[in-house]
Amino acid sequence: MHAPQRSTRPVDAQLYVEVLQFYARQMPLLEERRLEEFLETMTEDGSIEHVPNGWRIEGRKALLTEMRARRGDPDRPLVGEMSARQARADEVAYYDGIVYRYWFDRMRIEPQSDDVLQVGYQAMVSMTDAAGKVSFEPTTTVQDVLVRQDGEWYTRSRRVTHDSPNWADKIHNPS
Amino acid sequence: MHAPQRSTRPVDAQLYVEVLQFYARQMPLLEERRLEEFLETMTEDGSIEHVPNGWRIEGRKALLTEMRARRGDPDRPLVGEMSARQARADEVAYYDGIVYRYWFDRMRIEPQSDDVLQVGYQAMVSMTDAAGKVSFEPTTTVQDVLVRQDGEWYTRSRRVTHDSPNWADKIHNPS
Amino acid sequence: MHAPQRSTRPVDAQLYVEVLQFYARQMPLLEERRLEEFLETMTEDGSIEHVPNGWRIEGRKALLTEMRARRGDPDRPLVGEMSARQARADEVAYYDGIVYRYWFDRMRIEPQSDDVLQVGYQAMVSMTDAAGKVSFEPTTTVQDVLVRQDGEWYTRSRRVTHDSPNWADKIHNPS
Numbered sequence: 001m002h003a004p005q006r007s008t009r010p011v012d013a014q015l016y017v018e019v020l021q022f023y024a025r026q027m028p029l030l031e032e033r034r035l036e037e038f039l040e041t042m043t044e045d046g047s048i049e050h051v052p053n054g055w056r057i058e059g060r061k062a063l064l065t066e067m068r069a070r071r072g073d074p075d076r077p078l079v080g081e082m083s084a085r086q087a088r089a090d091e092v093a094y095y096d097g098i099v100y101r102y103w104f105d106r107m108r109i110e111p112q113s114d115d116v117l118q119v120g121y122q123a124m125v126s127m128t129d130a131a132g133k134v135s136f137e138p139t140t141t142v143q144d145v146l147v148r149q150d151g152e153w154y155t156r157s158r159r160v161t162h163d164s165p166n167w168a169d170k171i172h173n174p175s
Numbered sequence: 176m177h178a179p180q181r182s183t184r185p186v187d188a189q190l191y192v193e194v195l196q197f198y199a200r201q202m203p204l205l206e207e208r209r210l211e212e213f214l215e216t217m218t219e220d221g222s223i224e225h226v227p228n229g230w231r232i233e234g235r236k237a238l239l240t241e242m243r244a245r246r247g248d249p250d251r252p253l254v255g256e257m258s259a260r261q262a263r264a265d266e267v268a269y270y271d272g273i274v275y276r277y278w279f280d281r282m283r284i285e286p287q288s289d290d291v292l293q294v295g296y297q298a299m300v301s302m303t304d305a306a307g308k309v310s311f312e313p314t315t316t317v318q319d320v321l322v323r324q325d326g327e328w329y330t331r332s333r334r335v336t337h338d339s340p341n342w343a344d345k346i347h348n349p350s
Numbered sequence: 351m352h353a354p355q356r357s358t359r360p361v362d363a364q365l366y367v368e369v370l371q372f373y374a375r376q377m378p379l380l381e382e383r384r385l386e387e388f389l390e391t392m393t394e395d396g397s398i399e400h401v402p403n404g405w406r407i408e409g410r411k412a413l414l415t416e417m418r419a420r421r422g423d424p425d426r427p428l429v430g431e432m433s434a435r436q437a438r439a440d441e442v443a444y445y446d447g448i449v450y451r452y453w454f455d456r457m458r459i460e461p462q463s464d465d466v467l468q469v470g471y472q473a474m475v476s477m478t479d480a481a482g483k484v485s486f487e488p489t490t491t492v493q494d495v496l497v498r499q500d501g502e503w504y505t506r507s508r509r510v511t512h513d514s515p516n517w518a519d520k521i522h523n524p525s
Contacts, residue, residue, distance in 0.1 A: 013367040017188040024281040028297075028316075099338035101297050101314050103280050105453050106374040122378075122451050124476060124484075126299060126314050128338040132345035134299075134311040136484040139451050139476050141378075163449035163478040170482035192363040199456040203472075203491075274513035276472050276489050278455050301474060303513040307488040307520035309474075 011109045019109060019119060019146065022153045027102045033074075035067045042155045043147060049159045053168055055088075072096035078129060081175065085168040094172050098127045104142075115148035123160070127173055135173055138164040186284045194284060194294060194321065197328045202277045208249075210242045217330045218322060224334045228343055230263075247271035253304060256350065260343040269347050273302045279317075290323040298335070302348055310348055313339040361459045369459060369469060369496065372503045377452045383424075385417045392505045393497060399509045403518055405438075422446035428479060431525065435518040444522050448477045454492075465498040473510070477523055485523055488514040 022041075029038035039046070039060040048063060049056035057063050072079075072093030079087075079096050087094035103124045110118040121144075125137040140163060145156045164170065197216075204213035214221070214235040223238060224231035232238050247254075247268030254262075254271050262269035278299045285293040296319075300312040315338060320331045339345065372391075379388035389396070389410040398413060399406035407413050422429075422443030429437075429446050437444040453474045460468040471494075475487040490513060495506045514520065 010368045010371045013188040013192070013363040016367045016371070017191045017363070018185045021185045021191070021283065024283045024296075027281060099314065101280075101299075101338070103278070103299070103453070105451075106377060108371065108374045121374075124451075124453070126311070128313045130339055130341060132313040132339040132342050134313055136476070138478045138482040138484055139449065163451070164480055164482035166480060167482050188363040188367070192366045193360045196360045196366070196458065199458045199471075202456060274489065276455075276474075276513070278453070278474070301486070301489050303488045305514055305516060307514040307517050309486040309488055 011111060015111075016107070016109060019107065019117065019153070022146070023104060023107075026155070027104075030067075030071075031099070031101055033071050035064055035071065038067075039064055043149075046155055047157045049157070050168070051159065051161050052165055054160075054162070070094060072098070074099045074130075078173070081171045081173075083169045084172055087172070095127075098129055098173060101126045101128075112145075117144075117146040117153075119144045119146055129173070137172075138162055138167045138170065186286065190286075191282070191284060194282065194292065194328070197321070198279060198282075201330070202279075205242075205246075206274070206276055208246050210239055210246060213242075214238055218324070221330055222332045224332070225343070226334065226336050227340055229335075229337070245269060247273070249274045249305075253348070256346045256348075258344045259347055262347070270302075273304055273348060276301045276303075287320075292319075292321040292328075294319045294321055304348070312347075313337055313342045313345065361461065365461075366457070366459060369457065369467065369503070372496070373454060373457075376505070377454075380417075380421075381449070381451055383421050385414055385421065388417075389413055393499070396505055397507045399507070400518070401509065401511050402515055404510075404512070420444060422448070424449050424480075428523070431521045431523075433519045433521060437522070445477075448479055448523060451476045451478075462495075467494075467496040467503075469494045469496055479523070487522075488512055488517045488520065 026038065026041040029041065042060060045059055046063070047056060047058040057066050069091055070087060070093055072095035074097060076096040078098065079092055079094055082092055082094050084094065086092070103126065104121045106122050108120040112118060121142050123140050123142050127135050127137070141161045143159045146153050147156045201213065201216040204216065217235060220234055221238070222231060222233040232241050244266055245262060245268055247270035249272060251271040253273070254267055254269055257267055257269050259269065261267070278301065279296045281297050283295045287293060296317050298315050298317050302310050302312070316336045318334045321328050322331045376388065376391040379391065392410060395409055396413070397406060397408040407416050419441055420437060420443055422445035424447060426446040428448070429442055429444055432442055432444050434444065436442070453476065454471050456472050458470040462468060471492050473490050473492050477485050477487070491511050493509045496503050497506045
């Protein structure tokens with residue numbers, strides 16, 4: 001065997017840690033349903049895409065409409081058994097009754113320029129209900145593009161690849 | 176929408192990584208039930224608080240008494256179904272028979288001064304029993320105050336907010 | 351109580367982040383079954399050992415044989431209920447039908463020299479099947495030796511200590 005072809009050169013510690021801190025600031029906003037503040041960490045035309053068998057939504061306004069409909073309220077009762085796709089069709093807030101947390105690991109950064117980064121990582125979502133039951137959504141890998149504007153990082157695009165092709169039809173939080 | 180108000184400025188990589196390493200040294204001591212050594216990573220008057228519906232314990236001595244009673248031994252048999260609150264009332268070591276591990280993510284650091292840091296993160300506890308069954312305690316968010324004394328970081332206070340309000344009454348490790 | 355004896359001095363941020371990036375590049379290769387590329391991140395004589403009650407395999411060639419037999423294909427059907435030990439005896443690819451992901455935390459680095467590092471961490475493996483079911487292998491702690499050759503890090507040895515002594519006889523992915 002030969003020496004490995006390194007696809008990604010290690011980036012500078014300061015940049016790496018800055019990106020870690022970007023996510024540590026961004027994702028709790030989504031977990032706490034502070035949707036407008038979360039969307040302010042994306043560019044105005046920012047997009048989120050779910051593959052395979054998913055959907056792509058572009059722009060803060062469209063994302064806010066989608067998130068308001070779906071992200072729910074941890075203080076409301078749990079919804080019955082429901083898939084992500086069904087929740088979209090029926091306008092159900094399928095995160096009602098649930099505190100969800102994102103767990104990220106294995107961050108890889110490929111700078112495209114000083115102000116544009118490709119960032120790859122894997123993500124897992126835990127769901128804790130009021131009774132203390134913990135479950136997990138199917139795991140994913142994620143590819144983000146981050147851009148720097150006026151010294152601040154923003155997500156321009158997020159592409160979430162689900163490890164289960166049938167993720168959107170799975171019962172979201174089975175009892 | 177406006178530019179986001181950034182609540183936390185990114186900290187220097189060296190400080191961030193130093194704090195990561197502090198936790199990587201501290202938490203295995205608790206997992207391995209090296210309780211006195213764990214408590215030496217807290218200040219003499221260090222406190223741990225669980226909210227909501229929990230308790231607050233202050234000082235290494237009081238913490239050692241509590242931990243000795245509760246932290247148990249992975250080589251003993253599992254206790255029967257038991258809540259955290261019941262275990263405290265009945266003096267049961269509800270971690271008997273379990274190897275538990277803490278998983279931290281999303282560290283945010285806000286320096287109060289050169290030697291005092293507010294550190295926020297989310298935490299999940301996995302429990303593996305001798306048969307290999309894996310389960311999880313309800314997720315939490317944590318706010319620590321770290322202080323530097325003679326060049327060494329210590330936890331002065333830890334406030335754990337549970338994502339399930341009923342965490343202390345949940346059966347801890349259901350069969 | 352005395353001041354804690356610090357077993358590990360904090361290492362430089364640049365080194366710490368470089369090692370984080372090494373794992374972020376290495377482990378997806380294993381997850382994606384790119385076995386030859388994964389093995390190129392180990393030294394030619396690299397070894398992987400599982401304790402207790404496990405086995406030790408040394409050298410890229412022997413590791414490749416083992417991994418080809420066991421690592422399976424996520425697009426094939428799930429195997430029936432099967433332990434790791436049984437899978438080795440019967441030549442079964444017990445990761446068929448599963449996307450597995452490694453989750454690492456608490457990295458501790460002890461440099462032995464400029465080009466040799468002891469690296470400790472804890473690891474958890476998630477398994478997501480085509481239907482979206484998520485389960486976890488028993489948790490582990492890991493001790494790696496990394497060596498630098500021509501400016502590139504390689505794993506010379508990996509010793510995985512399982513938190514369940516019976517891990518190899520556990521049904522791997524119970525239905």
